[in-house]
Amino acid sequence: MSDEDILQVTNICKSFGGVQALLNVSFNVQQGEVFGIIGPNGSGKTTLINCITGFIKMDSGKVFYKGKDISYKPPNQIANLGLTRTFQIMRPYYSLPAYKNLIVPLFSPRARRKGGWRGGGKLGDRGTVSIDILEEIGFERDSFVPYKLASSLPTGYLKRLELARCLALRPDLILCDEVFSGLSMSEIASMVPLIEKLQMDGITLVMIEHRLRELFRVASRVMVLNFGEKLTEGIPEKVMADEKVKEAYLGSEKLLDYTFEA
Amino acid sequence: MSTIERRRERLDRGIKVRTEGIYAVSSWEEVTYLVLPRLILIVGLLLLPVLIPSLYWKRVVSIAAIYALLALGFDFLAHFVGLVSLGGAFFIGVGGYTAALLNKSLGLPILLTIPMATLGGALICTLLLLPALPLRGVYFAIVTLMYPLALMRIIEALNIFGGTDGILGVAGFPNRWVEQYLILLIVIFALFGLRRLVNEDIGLVFRGVKDNDQAVRASGLSITLYKAIAVFIASGLGSLGGAYLSHIYMWSGISQFALDFSVIPIAATVIGGGGTLVGPLLGCFFLVPISEWLREFGTLRIVFYSLILMAFIMFRSEGVMVYAQRKYHQFQRWVKV
Ligand SMILES: Nc1ncnc2c1ncn2[C@@H]1O[C@H](COP(=O)(O)OP(=O)(O)O)[C@@H](O)[C@H]1O
Ligand SMILES: [Mg+2]
Numbered sequence: 001m002s003d004e005d006i007l008q009v010t011n012i013c014k015s016f017g018g019v020q021a022l023l024n025v026s027f028n029v030q031q032g033e034v035f036g037i038i039g040p041n042g043s044g045k046t047t048l049i050n051c052i053t054g055f056i057k058m059d060s061g062k063v064f065y066k067g068k069d070i071s072y073k074p075p076n077q078i079a080n081l082g083l084t085r086t087f088q089i090m091r092p093y094y095s096l097p098a099y100k101n102l103i104v105p106l107f108s109p110r111a112r113r114k115g116g117w118r119g120g121g122k123l124g125d126r127g128t129v130s131i132d133i134l135e136e137i138g139f140e141r142d143s144f145v146p147y148k149l150a151s152s153l154p155t156g157y158l159k160r161l162e163l164a165r166c167l168a169l170r171p172d173l174i175l176c177d178e179v180f181s182g183l184s185m186s187e188i189a190s191m192v193p194l195i196e197k198l199q200m201d202g203i204t205l206v207m208i209e210h211r212l213r214e215l216f217r218v219a220s221r222v223m224v225l226n227f228g229e230k231l232t233e234g235i236p237e238k239v240m241a242d243e244k245v246k247e248a249y250l251g252s253e254k255l256l257d258y259t260f261e262a
Numbered sequence: 263m264s265t266i267e268r269r270r271e272r273l274d275r276g277i278k279v280r281t282e283g284i285y286a287v288s289s290w291e292e293v294t295y296l297v298l299p300r301l302i303l304i305v306g307l308l309l310l311p312v313l314i315p316s317l318y319w320k321r322v323v324s325i326a327a328i329y330a331l332l333a334l335g336f337d338f339l340a341h342f343v344g345l346v347s348l349g350g351a352f353f354i355g356v357g358g359y360t361a362a363l364l365n366k367s368l369g370l371p372i373l374l375t376i377p378m379a380t381l382g383g384a385l386i387c388t389l390l391l392l393p394a395l396p397l398r399g400v401y402f403a404i405v406t407l408m409y410p411l412a413l414m415r416i417i418e419a420l421n422i423f424g425g426t427d428g429i430l431g432v433a434g435f436p437n438r439w440v441e442q443y444l445i446l447l448i449v450i451f452a453l454f455g456l457r458r459l460v461n462e463d464i465g466l467v468f469r470g471v472k473d474n475d476q477a478v479r480a481s482g483l484s485i486t487l488y489k490a491i492a493v494f495i496a497s498g499l500g501s502l503g504g505a506y507l508s509h510i511y512m513w514s515g516i517s518q519f520a521l522d523f524s525v526i527p528i529a530a531t532v533i534g535g536g537g538t539l540v541g542p543l544l545g546c547f548f549l550v551p552i553s554e555w556l557r558e559f560g561t562l563r564i565v566f567y568s569l570i571l572m573a574f575i576m577f578r579s580e581g582v583m584v585y586a587q588r589k590y591h592q593f594q595r596w597v598k599v
Contacts (some may be wrong), residue, residue: 055476079482087480093473095464103463104470108482126463170481 006031006173006204007083012051012061014044014228021047029173034195034205034218036236039225040249045208046088048225049175051237053085054078065173080110084166088177088208090158092150098139099146100220101161102130105168114170132166137164138194143201156187163194180211188214213241224248299590303540304450305370307547311442319551320438324510326550327445328354328503333527333534333542334452335496339463341537342460343492344472346399349387349406350523353500354507355413355516357383361505362514372433376505383501388494395489410519417516428515432508445506449543452499457539459495506549526550529567533574536580 007029016020021044029035037045050056053062054075063071065083079085093101105111107125115129135141137160145157153161159179166174178186186212195218199205209215215222216236223233226248233240239245310323332350339345347579361379364370370378394405396546417423435441459465469487475485500523508514528544530549534541552570556563574581 053480055479062304074478074484076482076484079480085480087477091474091477091480093466093470093477095473096469101470103466104478104483105481107463107467110482165477165481 004031005029006066007052007206008062008064009048009052009228010062012048012063013059013061014047014051020228022051025225025228025230026063027223027230027233029204029206032202032204033220034199034207036215036219036222037206037208037225038210038212038215038222039231043225044162044228045225046177047121047228049085049177049206049208053083053175055085056086076108077170080108082110082169082172083175084169084171084173085175086159086162086166086179087251088181090155090162092153092158092161094151094158095149097147097149098153098157098161099130101128101150102128102133102164102168105165106130111170121230130164131163132206133164133167134160136163137167138190156184159183160190167198171203173206174198175208176204177208178210179207180209196218212236268377278326300454308443308452310446311439313344317438319554320442322508322551322554323547324406324442324445326547327442327449328506329523329526329530329546329550330449331499331503332523333454333457333546334539335499337531337539337542338456338460339492339496340531342465342472343468343489344475345492346403347493347496348403348528349391349497350412350525350527351519351521352406352524352564353383353387353497354504354523355388355410355519356497357501357504358518359423359429359504360386360501360509362432362508363370363423365432365509366429371511376509378503379505380498380502381409384494384498387501388490390492391493391497392486395486395493407474407521407524410521410524411538414516414519416501421566421578424515425526426516428513428517429508430513432512432514434512435509437537443511448502451515453539453543460539461554462592463492464488465551526553529571531581532571533581535583535585535587538583538587540582541581541583545581550579 005028009028010026012022012025013020025044025048027035037048037251039045047056051058051061054070054073054077057072061071062069064080065081068081070078070081070083092098093104103126105127131141132147134146139146139157139160145153150161156229157219159182163174163176163179180191183191192214195205195207199218205218207215207219219236221234222236222239224231224239224242224245231244231248232242264544311320314320314323332353334348335352335353339347357379360383364375364378364382365372390409391406394402394521397405418426435444460468467478467483470481470483471485471488471492478485478488504518507518524545526549530545531542532545533549534543535544536542549570553567556566559566
């Protein structure tokens with residue numbers, strides 16, 4: 001464990017009744033990198049994020065964020081430390097317009113502290129700030145899109161809204177749960193530069209992805225989960241060459257589909 | 263011109279005058295369009311004491327206003343925070359006893375007992391409901407219903423706070439006009455205050471809790487804290503009503519924990535239209551007089567009452583004000599088919 005690690009996870013275990021969703025999973029994420037987590041469906045990736053961010057109580061294990069023990073803390077406290085997450089199944093406030101969705105995270109203690117009075121400080125009030133964030137994440141500023149009800153937005157925008165909620169908290173680390181899934185190839189192509197930009201802004205990213213091609217464009221290291229256990233970890237090329245990984249993927253789904261999807 | 267060639271077309275009015283927060287009002291007609299309904303409501307409520315001559319029915323207006331406070335609180339919790347509360351009786355009882363005790367044992371005047379019972383009652387109710395806040399839906403409702411029943415029995419069994427006789431000799435209002443206009447102004451203030459609150463930033467957090475509480479937690483906000491704040495507001499309105507009730511009847515007793523206070527606000531919300539705030543308020547001014555009038559029929563009134571409710575649920579399930587607001591924002595015209 002080095003000082004550069006923003007996140008240190010040790011021996012997380014979690015079982016749901018009889019299902020061992022996670023077994024002794026440990027990994028470190030370095031400050032500023034994009035860290036990928038891959039694995040077949042049901043391998044425990046979402047559960048891992050839920051445990052780290054406090055949405056699920058893990059059975060055992062420890063999580064250190066910036067050297068501080070955050071294990072078993074409530075999710076809102078963890079989010080206020082700048083460790084944010086997106087949801088695989090998007091969780092917008094459907095009855096509110098897109099830009100009002102962001103007023104909720106802008107109301108958080110962290111956003112208020114960072115942004116000054118009304119979450120905007122010199123930047124303006126929360127409504128203005130949320131339009132700015134939405135523009136940054138790919139909502140056209142002068143269109144009606146930011147003002148539309150979240151319930152009328154297509155998947156692509158909802159995925160962006162998930163990321164926008166994290167950005168409103170001025171995060172240091174974002175755990176992304178399949179932000180590319182459900183998107184068309186062109187939508188993914190437009191999201192990749194966005195991820196790169198977040199990294200340039202100094203935000204560390206952990207990305208759960210099935211779209212390996214796009215993931216490998218941005219991720220420096222990846223970890224593979226299978227049946228709740230960590231198979232291996234390393235640079236993408238080495239990991240994909242690993243026999244155990246090939247086996248795990250071939251066992252359930254086709255590796256080739258993911259790697260060489262056009 | 264036969265209707266075969268023409269059909270009625272319904273259009274939503276332009277977004278210009280409808281979008282809240284953006285007031286691009288350009289003509290007197292548009293100002294009138296926005297202000298008129300509010301004006302009618304306020305003037306209508308304030309005229310009630312003048313228009314109603316009989317002392318008995320004047321009292322009913324005050325009682326309806328107290329129910330309106332409960333209904334506003336219920337609609338706020340149910341449709342803007344996602345908490346279904348049957349706590350009307352709990353809030354009224356706690357507020358009623360608090361005001362009566364402050365007045366009788368400490369000798370405080372009405373001017374102090376009502377605000378103190380409002381805040382103190384809200385605090386007591388919120389603290390007692392704190393353990394129930396993580397509960398959802400009907401489970402929360404059951405807890406809010408359990409407290410008034412339990413408190414009633416405790417007061418009876420321990421013979422505290424005057425036991426079954428209640429607390430007698432509580433100070434009354436100087437006169438009927440003060441009694442009526444004060445509560446009507448409070449109701450109007452509560453309505454517009456709540457309407458404003460739900461569109462403020464903190465109101466969006468409340469609505470977020472209803473829509474998707476996990477996303478609120480992911481946004482760094484404690485859902486328990488915001489639910490507690492919301493319960494504080496709603497129970498404050500109820501306690502205010504309870505305090506008022508004690509001073510109106512110059513008495514506080516276990517009948518202030520009666521389930522009517524929990525049930526009528528819900529019925530009023532069904533009739534008036536949930537989520538509109540004004541609908542439940544008007545629902546009370548319709549239901550409470552009816553329920554008074556039906557008193558003549560003895561226990562049979564429950565049957566009439568149920569029939570009215572069933573009719574509304576079957577024929578206007580969205581509530582009158584939801585329907586009325588939609589119609590108000592649409593205009594119709596005939597067009598050629
Ligand atoms: N809340 C839950 N209750 C019971 N079982 C669960 C729950 N969440 C996940 N699981 C189980 O844990 C395993 C891992 O699920 P998940 O973390 O969602 O996988 P992934 O995100 O990798 O597809 C699955 O077998 C799933 O059925
Ligand atoms: Mg998953």
